Amino acid sequence: xxxxxxxxxxxxxxxxxxxxxxxxxxxxxxxxxxxxxxxxxxxxxxxxxxxxxxxxxxxxxxxxxxxxxxxxxxxxxxxxxxxxxxxxxxxxxxxxxxxxxxxxxxxxxxxxxxxxxxxxxxxxxxxxxxxxxxxxxxxxxxxxxxxxxxxxxxxxxxxxxxxxxxxxxxxxxxxxxxxxxxxxxxxxxxxxxxxxxxxxxxxxxxxxxxxxxxxxxxxxxxxxxxxxxxxxxxxxxxxxxxxxxxxxxxxxxxxxxxxxxxxxxxxxxxxxxxxxxxxxxxxxxxxxxxxxxxxxxxxxxxxxxxxxxxxxxxxxxxxx
Numbered sequence: 001x002x003x004x005x006x007x008x009x010x011x012x013x014x015x016x017x018x019x020x021x022x023x024x025x026x027x028x029x030x031x032x033x034x035x036x037x038x039x040x041x042x043x044x045x046x047x048x049x050x051x052x053x054x055x056x057x058x059x060x061x062x063x064x065x066x067x068x069x070x071x072x073x074x075x076x077x078x079x080x081x082x083x084x085x086x087x088x089x090x091x092x093x094x095x096x097x098x099x100x101x102x103x104x105x106x107x108x109x110x111x112x113x114x115x116x117x118x119x120x121x122x123x124x125x126x127x128x129x130x131x132x133x134x135x136x137x138x139x140x141x142x143x144x145x146x147x148x149x150x151x152x153x154x155x156x157x158x159x160x161x162x163x164x165x166x167x168x169x170x171x172x173x174x175x176x177x178x179x180x181x182x183x184x185x186x187x188x189x190x191x192x193x194x195x196x197x198x199x200x201x202x203x204x205x206x207x208x209x210x211x212x213x214x215x216x217x218x219x220x221x222x223x224x225x226x227x228x229x230x231x232x233x234x235x236x237x238x239x240x241x242x243x244x245x246x247x248x249x250x251x252x253x254x255x256x257x258x259x260x261x262x263x264x265x266x267x268x269x270x271x272x273x274x275x276x277x278x279x280x281x282x283x284x285x286x287x288x289x290x291x292x293x294x295x296x297x298x299x300x301x302x303x304x305x306x307x308x309x310x311x312x313x314x315x316x317x318x319x320x
Contacts, residue, residue: 016259017258017259017260018261020259020265020266022265024260024268025265027269028265028287031283032272032284036284037288037291039288040236040289048231048233048234049292052230052292052293055223055226055296056297056300059223060083060090061083062216062220063086063220064082064085065082066127066130066212066217067086067123067124067127068082069209069212070122070123070126070203071123072119073116073202074116081110082110084307084310085106085109085110085307086106087303087304088106088109088304088307089102089103090102090303091301091304091305091308092105092106093297093301103128107120107124118195118198118199122174122203125174125200126174126210127213127216127217129167129171129174130213131217131220131221132163133168133217134220134221135224135252135253136167138222138249139160139246139249140160142242142245143157143242145240145242146240146246149242150243150279152246152278153278159250159253159254160253163253175200175201175204177200177201178197178198178200178201179201180197224252225244228244228248231292234292235285235288235292237281237289239279247275250274251267254270255267255270268287268291271290272286272287
């Protein structure tokens, strides 16, 4: 009975998120005719789109390498396996909310496959937080330069500051989770907590791996920002780098709110609010650029679909 109730709540939540995503798109394109968006697309975009696809693939390679580097326990598993499960995560990211859903799926599937669930979840969780911290680092480095050229509403800066502090506290709690007392009443219900505490706290002994993972996260953030630069250049816009870094980071954080499917519909609204509302760039141009950002996402998700088909046919890379 409880399971049915939980399933019903989850279904209702997914329907709500679908409505937000579809409604967001519908409202935006009610205000901005889609034909005016398409008018900004041409074959001259092709080189920039190809560069975006290259960057998207580099992102997946670095993410797989980061995950492998943080897998400090258990048997040696080939890099191609980490890449395959990374691709799988991208597939589910487009179906689940916040962009974290794919992380949960890939880490659980990987852990179940190789009997190291707590290690897998811990590595993916830590790497995700490191990625966010790298983004905040770029944001706050760029912020003074952006403020000298345009207005950045205080509410956005405060939101980013709070989010960064939450991430910093969270990563400390992860690394010292074995020092955090957990009431027995919780441990009795969530029996996996001690294993997670052990898997997370063990990274205190692997400072080199954590440092290398942090560097990977910084590279990932720079590639993500390059893709944002590329899709604006594809429609003929050259935006100041500092402003692009600040506005893109804000867009990413707000899009992570679990109110839509992977930020779809919300992302476009935030981009228009920032690039049109503050910089005065016409909304059709902003949307034409932003929609190009879905091309690398679909490219990554397509690789995930191939992985799922391979898994169905029992050809997914295994531990050799």
